[in-house]
Amino acid sequence: MSIASRPAVELSRLQAGYQGKQVLDIEAAAIPAASLTAVVGPNGAGKSTLMAALAGTLTGNGALRTGYRGRPAFVPQHSAVPESLPCTAFDAVAMGRWAERGPWRKLTAADRAAIGEAMERLEITAFAHRRLGTLSGGQRQRVLVAQGLAQQAELLLLDEPDAGADPQARGLIADAIRAETRRGRAVVQVSHDLTEARRADHCLLLHRGHLHAAGHPDDVLTPTTINQVWVPS
Numbered sequence: 001m002s003i004a005s006r007p008a009v010e011l012s013r014l015q016a017g018y019q020g021k022q023v024l025d026i027e028a029a030a031i032p033a034a035s036l037t038a039v040v041g042p043n044g045a046g047k048s049t050l051m052a053a054l055a056g057t058l059t060g061n062g063a064l065r066t067g068y069r070g071r072p073a074f075v076p077q078h079s080a081v082p083e084s085l086p087c088t089a090f091d092a093v094a095m096g097r098w099a100e101r102g103p104w105r106k107l108t109a110a111d112r113a114a115i116g117e118a119m120e121r122l123e124i125t126a127f128a129h130r131r132l133g134t135l136s137g138g139q140r141q142r143v144l145v146a147q148g149l150a151q152q153a154e155l156l157l158l159d160e161p162d163a164g165a166d167p168q169a170r171g172l173i174a175d176a177i178r179a180e181t182r183r184g185r186a187v188v189q190v191s192h193d194l195t196e197a198r199r200a201d202h203c204l205l206l207h208r209g210h211l212h213a214a215g216h217p218d219d220v221l222t223p224t225t226i227n228q229v230w231v232p233s
């Protein structure tokens with residue numbers, strides 16, 4: 001198998017949980033390279049737990065084989081950036097470069113180019129110097145996605161990146177994600193919007209901590225699987 005067609009991530013027997021309680025148990029799954037993978041499933045299915053395991057912020061058991069270089073970029077569901085932090089939108093996007101050069105170092109020309117491009121793509125340049133706490137939820141969400149893009153990582157993990165975003169912002173985020181896959185990057189996006197998930201290249205459907213189905217969204221999101229997973233038993 002060539003490097004290009006090798007999956008970005010192959011995982012097997014992945015088990016993860018909190019305080020000794022296992023909430024995720026996936027026998028095998030793959031994240032294809034240069035593609036958008038949608039992770040879907042009901043509340044509590046284990047989507048965020050899977051993302052944290054892929055990001056390496058939650059340690060689990062099992063094997064993760066990675067086919068990408070460097071560290072993944074992770075935009076968690078609820079940002080850890082406190083609203084009261086005296087941090088501007090620009091600062092927040094610039095933090096995306098910390099993985100590359102460490103915190104509080106002077107920005108290089110390459111850093112500034114990556115930050116500027118990410119901000120333009122999410123159309124947040126106009127409020128670059130506003131404090132995060134003064135931005136609307138949807139504006140802040142765009143800043144956090146820009147922070148993820150600025151990392152220029154080969155694997156981008158987005159946990160409900162368009163939560164609270166209006167249709168225009170959702171469009172900007174979707175376009176930015178597509179541009180990433182065209183650049184050869186793998187993107188994994190948690191979504192509750194099945195219409196959006198159907199536009200992905202690959203889909204992982206989680207249910208009660210297990211992988212219920214995986215494959216092309218048209219094959220995964222069938223009336224049968226949707227009824228099995230979302231209709232109360």
Ligand SMILES: Nc1ncnc2c1ncn2[C@@H]1O[C@H](COP(=O)(O)OP(=O)(O)OP(=O)(O)O)[C@@H](O)[C@H]1O
Nearest residue numbers: 018019023041042043044045046047048049050077
């Ligand atoms: N920090 C935590 N401590 C303890 N249990 C947790 C923690 N985070 C999640 N869980 C539990 O793990 C299970 C999976 O949660 P997870 O957040 O991964 O689900 P999800 O599919 O992302 O849900 P949602 O759609 O509501 O965001 C749930 O039962 C949840 O209660």
